[in-house]
Amino acid sequence: MHESMPIMYVFAGNNGSGKSTIRNLIVDRLGISINIDPDALARGLDSDHPERRRVSAGKEAIKLARDCIHNSRDFSIETTLAGSNAIRLMQGAKASGFEVTMFYVGLGDYCLNIERVAVRVKNGGHHIPAEDIVRRHDTSMQNLISHLHLLDHLIVVDNSRSEGETALVIRNGLITHRAESLPHWVEIIEQQYLT
Numbered sequence: 447m448h449e450s451m452p453i454m455y456v457f458a459g460n461n462g463s464g465k466s467t468i469r470n471l472i473v474d475r476l477g478i479s480i481n482i483d484p485d486a487l488a489r490g491l492d493s494d495h496p497e498r499r500r501v502s503a504g505k506e507a508i509k510l511a512r513d514c515i516h517n518s519r520d521f522s523i524e525t526t527l528a529g530s531n532a533i534r535l536m537q538g539a540k541a542s543g544f545e546v547t548m549f550y551v552g553l554g555d556y557c558l559n560i561e562r563v564a565v566r567v568k569n570g571g572h573h574i575p576a577e578d579i580v581r582r583h584d585t586s587m588q589n590l591i592s593h594l595h596l597l598d599h600l601i602v603v604d605n606s607r608s609e610g611e612t613a614l615v616i617r618n619g620l621i622t623h624r625a626e627s628l629p630h631w632v633e634i635i636e637q638q639y640l641t
Contacts, residue, residue, distance in 0.1 A: 453520045463562075464562070481521070488503035528589065550602050552605065554629045621636070
């Protein structure tokens with residue numbers, strides 16, 4: 447890969463998986479100055495009731511990402527990967543000569559996601575209905591597996607323990623890191639990649 451290629455960083459995973467935390471830990475190290483976060487945009491529109499502004503914030507996030515793609519500027523987005531917006535943005539970025547790097551953060555069990563969202567709410571964070579988390583659990587994984595071809599670099603993080611572990615890394619078509627024992631959900635990604 448040529449150094450001057452713009453990069454789209456995607457932080458993906460179900461609600462409560464810890465993708466925001468991991469993103470916050472590494473964006474400075476990656477040197478990404480444009481971090482598109484629909485939750486932050488919603489809080490900016492209505493700090494008291496950000497959930498009322500989710501749709502507007504989502505549209506604004508897409509607009510900002512498209513602007514970055516159009517201007518060949520590095521940026522990051524955060525997504526559950528349960529819908530089609532992030533996939534369309536990745537397709538657009540690839541078509542515009544971007545490298546697409548994804549950090550996929552998972553827990554392997556949606557009950558853990560539900561528990562972590564509940565803890566987040568107790569600490570003042572935003573609520574996500576349990577049925578949405580359950581639905582997104584499978585859809586997010588299916589969308590990842592169906593769109594592996596869009597990714598130049600995939601870092602799969604198993605965040606089921608207190609310290610997230612890099613379980614699998616695929617770079618430019620090669621598995622460059624594999625944890626000694628993979629959780630079942632990461633094995634599924636590896637199997638799909640190898641077939």
